[in-house]
Every structure is written in structure tokens, then in C-alpha cells.
Amino acid sequence: MEGSRRACWLLCMCAVLAGCTATPAPRGEVKGASTSGKEMGQSDTNRIATIAMRDNLDSLYLLMDKLYRRNPAEWKKTAATREDAVKRVRNAIEQRQVWPGLQGQRDIKALSLALTPDFSGDRVAAFIYASTDMIITAHDGKTEFFLIDGLDAQHLYNAARNIEIAIWLMGSRRDATGKILLLSDDISESGRNLSFEREFGKIVGRLDLLAEFVTEKYRRVGINYVQNLFGGSLLQFLPVR
Template sequence: MRLPLPASPAPMHPPRLLLAAALVALCTVLAGCGMFHDTKRAEPYTQGEWMESGANRVANLALRDNLESVRRVQLSLYRRNPREWRKWAASADDAVARTWQAIDPGLPLPWLRGASGIEAVRLAFAPPETYAGDRVAALVTGWAALLKQANGDTWRQTMIDGISAENAFRAARNFEISLWLLTSRTGADGQPLLLSTEISERGRNLLVDRELSKVVARLDLLAAQADEKYRRAALDFGQNWLMGNLGPLLAMVPR
């Protein structure tokens, strides 16, 4: 006597099959998202972001953070050197705002006499008889130009732009030199041209050192990433050519 065979399940119709696959994929995505914790720093999508590659996005985020570090340093230097913002502004915050209003469109501050980039940084540490303008604004203007040059000479990269490894590396070294000059360059009276770091019985103020060190680290990482990008380009091309031509043959080799 033969036992009756169990009835086979009814075949699933294509629409139902697609719906089931979509539900499985959605559950997988939701489960995966639950494994990550948001840092609360993510920005909403913008229309221009569709023109950015992953490398562009990383570079733009690094530039954003570097500019924010420079702003913090600027405000800290103004608070410790109020004579600088008093040369042309009503307050430290006013001097910060007016400086960046000139930086964003690329309008030079009049007392810089057209200096930009490393030339503006050098002017910030020039002797008082040579330069009488705002030294902090000169520093910030020079730093911003260095960061823009390292970012492919643009404030926002797209897929047609890229990091200049050489400019990023040079900018990192120039920021290191700037930090050294802040702690070593003095006037004729032996006093620092700009007060920055303080370690005394009154407390410790290391904001300038900390923020400029962050800028150096980000620039060095971007320079290394740019170098690796071009180095890997040749390897990726060779690997793709090899697997495209020999891949079918290699797949026939018994293992």
C-alpha cells in the first residue's frame, strides 16, 4: 500500500514572488541599519551631491571640518589678542564675520596688498614696521587659500575634481610651520606677535594647538588617499583586464 504523497505547494505567481523578495530585502536593510549608530553629524541629501563621488564627498567633509577648525582658532586668537580685531572691527565676532565674507567670494582684504596663501601667512608674522594690519585675519585668509588649493582649487568638489596630493601635503607642512611660528615669533620687545597657547597657574589653553593638529592630520590623510588613488588606478586596470580576458579560462581549471 502506497502512502499518498504530500501535496506540493502551489506555485507562487510572479507578482507575489516579487513582493516577497522586496519584503525580504526591506527587512534586511532595516536590520542592517539597526547595527549602525548615527553620529548626529550627517547632513541631508542635496541636489548637488549627485555629482559627487565617494572620494569627493570625503574631501568635502574634510574641508568643512578644516574650515570649522580654522574658525575656532581665529576666534580664540582674537580673544587673546583683542588689539588685532580692534584695528578694523567692532568686536571679535564682527571681525570673524567680515573676514569670511571676504574669503568666500575671494575678495582680498585691503591691507593684505593682494597677498594670499603662504604669502598671507608670512605677512601675519612680519615685523610691526612692515605690517600693521590684522595679523589674525591675514593668517586665516592664508590658511583658507591653502585649504582651497588642496581641495582642487574649489570649495566643493564634484566628479570632475580631485584632491591634489602635492598641494595637500604642502598645506599640511605650512600649517605645521604656522603653529611653530605662533609659539616662537616675537616682536622687538621679546613678546609674541600673537598669543596662542597658554600653560600657567591660571590654566591651560591648548585650543589652537589641538585644532591646527587636526587640520594637519586631515590634510595628510587626504594626501595619502590621493596618492593611493592614482597608484591603485593602474593595478585596478590590470586586474580588470586580466580577469576579463583570462577569467573564463581560469574558471574552467579544476580545483
């Protein structure tokens, strides 16, 4: 009887393990962009900067959609649907147009205006447009980078700090009615939604890493020169006859 129970238990465990191995949790995979002719005119730094910019734009577009879902009153100020509002902002960003609700302001001035408590326009559109414009400005006004392009590490670092400041202002300042400027993360008894914080954190992380990489690039020039100088005389094969 005891042996039968043990056998039954082993069979159950095998079934559970088999079920676990048959349906593993999806973990995704790294996906690289397809090779294009443009890459022939890009250094490693150019390529990394281009990919980081692409990912930061995608993050900002995702955040715009999420902010509109949390703050539907904002897109209703400028568009018939949320999708139309998103499209208008994306077009303005990608065509480098001035956003009409920001009184002709760009860069950090636009970001400051978008986070003013008495701002009455579409705050989501203004905030995302201004954040994007500020980041592109920090990249010398470009979204793709080639051998003739250079980046200022301090400007990239400053852009990361500006995003951190903007997030804090968005969640701490209140309008005339006492409401915070824009609803984002939610921490309540029903659960925790920190997806906004995570996505903004990705943007800050990319900017900081690129700033450090650019700084390291110029520092390594001298080190590589010395390595090549000494390597030319020290790392040679020795005669054997």
C-alpha cells in the same frame, strides 16, 4: 551584625552603580550631511575632499574666534566688536575677496606677511585669511569638488606642512616689544590649555589624509584593473553537471 553591615554595603554599591548607569557620560554620535542633488556629480574622492574642506574651514573659523578672545587688541584694529571682525573675515574668505590689510597678497605670500614681526594690521584676521587662502589654493581654488575636478596630492601635502610652519612661527617669533606674535595655547601653573594645538592638528591631519587618499586613488587604478582582469577568469562558478 556583620550580616547587616554587609547588606548595607551591598545596597550602597547598588545605589552607586544605579546612579552611574542612569546618567552615563555623553559621548556624542557621528552625524552625516543630508543628501543633496549635488552628490550625483561627485565621486567618493570628491565627496571626501568637500567634507574635509568644510571641516577645515570650520576649524579655522573656530580658531579665529579663539585667537580674537586671547588677543582682543587685534580685532579692535578693524572692527567695533569681535563678532563684527569675525564676520568681515568670513565674508572675505567665502566671497574670495582680497583682504585689505595684506597689500593685495594671496596664498603663501600673504601668510608670510601676516607672520612678519613688524606687521601692524589685524594679525588674527591676516593670519586666518592667509591660512585659508593657502589651503583653498592647494585645492585648485575650490571648496566643493565634482567629477571634472582633480586634486594634486603634493599641493595638499605642502599645505599641511605650511600650516605646521605657520604655527611654529606664530608661537616663536616676537614683535618689536618682545611679545610673541599671537597668544594661543597656555601652559602655566594654573593649568594647561592646548585647544589651539588640537584644532590645528585636525587641519594638518585632514590635509595629510586627503593627500594620501588622492595618491592611493591613482595607484589603485592599476591594481583594480589587474584584479578585474584575473577575477573575470578565476572567480567564476564551476560547472556542476
